[in-house]
Amino acid sequence: MQDKTRLLPGATAPIGELDGRMWGPLLRPGEERYENARRLYNGMIDRRPALIAQCSDTDDVVHCVNFARENGIPLSVRGGGHGVAGNALNDGGIVIDLSGMREIRIDGPGSRAVIGPGARWMDLDPVAMRHGLATTGGRVSSTGVAGFTLGGGAGWLMGQFGLACDNLRSAEVVTASGEVVRASDKEEPDLLWALRGGGGNFGAVTSFEMDLHPIGPTLSGLMMWPRSMAPEVLSAFRDVALDAPDELGLVFACVTTIDGSPAVTVTLCWTGDIGEGQKAIAPLRALGRPKTDNVRIMDYDQVQSMLDHTGVWGSRNYWRSGFIPDLSMEAMETILRDTERMPGRLSAIHLWCHHGAANRVPEEATAYPNRSYPFNLHIIGAWEDPATDAEGVGWTKGLWERMRPHFVDRAYVNFDNLGETDRVRSAYGPNLERLSSIKTRYDPDNMFRSNQNIAPRR
Numbered sequence: 313m314q315d316k317t318r319l320l321p322g323a324t325a326p327i328g329e330l331d332g333r334m335w336g337p338l339l340r341p342g343e344e345r346y347e348n349a350r351r352l353y354n355g356m357i358d359r360r361p362a363l364i365a366q367c368s369d370t371d372d373v374v375h376c377v378n379f380a381r382e383n384g385i386p387l388s389v390r391g392g393g394h395g396v397a398g399n400a401l402n403d404g405g406i407v408i409d410l411s412g413m414r415e416i417r418i419d420g421p422g423s424r425a426v427i428g429p430g431a432r433w434m435d436l437d438p439v440a441m442r443h444g445l446a447t448t449g450g451r452v453s454s455t456g457v458a459g460f461t462l463g464g465g466a467g468w469l470m471g472q473f474g475l476a477c478d479n480l481r482s483a484e485v486v487t488a489s490g491e492v493v494r495a496s497d498k499e500e501p502d503l504l505w506a507l508r509g510g511g512g513n514f515g516a517v518t519s520f521e522m523d524l525h526p527i528g529p530t531l532s533g534l535m536m537w538p539r540s541m542a543p544e545v546l547s548a549f550r551d552v553a554l555d556a557p558d559e560l561g562l563v564f565a566c567v568t569t570i571d572g573s574p575a576v577t578v579t580l581c582w583t584g585d586i587g588e589g590q591k592a593i594a595p596l597r598a599l600g601r602p603k604t605d606n607v608r609i610m611d612y613d614q615v616q617s618m619l620d621h622t623g624v625w626g627s628r629n630y631w632r633s634g635f636i637p638d639l640s641m642e643a644m645e646t647i648l649r650d651t652e653r654m655p656g657r658l659s660a661i662h663l664w665c666h667h668g669a670a671n672r673v674p675e676e677a678t679a680y681p682n683r684s685y686p687f688n689l690h691i692i693g694a695w696e697d698p699a700t701d702a703e704g705v706g707w708t709k710g711l712w713e714r715m716r717p718h719f720v721d722r723a724y725v726n727f728d729n730l731g732e733t734d735r736v737r738s739a740y741g742p743n744l745e746r747l748s749s750i751k752t753r754y755d756p757d758n759m760f761r762s763n764q765n766i767a768p769r770r
């Protein structure tokens with residue numbers, strides 16, 4: 313039994329006061345459910361909050377925010393738990409845990425979805441597909457809609473429909489003052505602008521309304537070649553990517569196969585006419601000799617889970633990324649030189665093609681500004697044995713440093729890392745000043761600071 317008269321460190325009110333108002337449970341250290349609730353995707357995160365508040369509705373969130381503010385207790389917000397930086401948790405404060413709020417509603421004639429803040433893409437995609445609809449989502453289906461969308465959200469459909477944040481139509485937000493506001497084009501439009509890429513800086517989002525688009529059968533799957541063919545595969549990928557029609561989403565990856573051999577892959581999703589799609593990917597097929605080619609007609613919700621085996625919950629992760637404006641021969645050689653040294657079978661180097669609708673949005677039209685770079689290099693250090701942490705982190709940092717001359721000074725908050733707290737200027741570039749003003753309006757005391765933090769004006 314919890315001692316409800318106990319105070320949290322630094323607090324003046326006992327937790328019983330909060331407990332008496334909440335529908336959802338409050339979990340404290342020492343309880344079995346607490347240990348489960350403090351686990352995130354990244355097994356390297358080992359934070360111990362004083363209280364995990366498993367909210368069941370917006371009122372619960374309001375009570376938590378008010379309690380944290382009135383008692384000066386640090387807070388953090390947890391959606392799907394996939395953020396590798398581990399900012400969903402904190403040490404010694406309150407976690408506003410939204411992971412149980414996973415409801416999905418397809419609205420009216422079916423062109424919008426209303427999504428709970430704990431929903432994963434695996435909750436939305438199959439429901440939307442029943443209506444023949446989809447929106448840009450994460451490429452591993454257990455990823456949370458919330459953190460993904462608030463940070464930008466790059467997925468297979470971004471060439472056609474933009475990033476996830478471009479599809480955010482409105483949101484319900486509990487602000488630092490405990491007020492529930494709706495952000496849309498008409499109400500609090502600055503807040504909506506900030507939520508489209510500005511991360512969890514502006515409050516706890518308790519509901520997301522997103523655009524859905526009609527989608528038919530896709531031509532999707534993976535082609536894999538032996539490492540010996542890497543230079544020609546990467547060149548062909550670059551040429552296809554630079555010329556990619558909006559309907560083509562694709563990624564090049566350096567991976568290790570199940571039998572331990574290094575290999576390279578191109579995974580793709582084509583959403584247009586199937587015959588046209590075959591033409592678009594012909595240069596990749598012309599390379600010949602793939603070890604695997606399972607590109608075939610697939611429904612979009614199948615596409616959304618085709619990389620699920622690559623994301624292992626609880627694995628140890630250290631990630632870095634960078635935008636590449638010009639994928640030169642030297643940049644390609646630097647990437648490929650590292651493939652033989654990848655730490656463990658879960659590690660990978662991904663090169664995502666950013667193009668089409670995602671890159672046609674003007675830089676200052678949403679908080680997310682990285683609109684004109686065709687490639688995002690995502691260095692995924694991932695392994696299972698804690699004894700190899702130093703090796704894994706070292707490999708990731710090493711490749712990132714070697715690639716630095718090829719990057720622009722821009723960062724993507726969704727791929728940021730444990731301990732990387734200094735990337736805000738790079739992440740927001742020309743939008744940082746406006747974001748700071750909006751932060752000052754909605755969170756002047758910086759309660760929502762467990763994130764790539766946008767400081768309020770002093």
Ligand SMILES: Cc1cc2nc3c(=O)[nH]c(=O)nc-3n(C[C@H](O)[C@H](O)[C@H](O)COP(=O)(O)OP(=O)(O)OC[C@H]3O[C@@H](n4cnc5c(N)ncnc54)[C@H](O)[C@@H]3O)c2cc1C
Nearest residue numbers: 391392393394395399400451456458459460466512517623
């Ligand atoms: C296996 C895997 C695959 C991925 N694939 C992609 C991909 O294809 N494309 C891509 O762009 N990214 C991808 N990501 C990155 C992903 O977008 C980020 O990790 C994102 O933060 C995950 O959101 P979440 O809700 O699951 O995470 P959480 O860890 O729960 O949240 C991350 C942060 O978001 C904020 N936040 C979360 N929910 C709320 C809320 N309701 N209100 C306010 N703030 C909130 C908080 O600051 C929190 O610390 C992937 C990550 C993983 C682990």
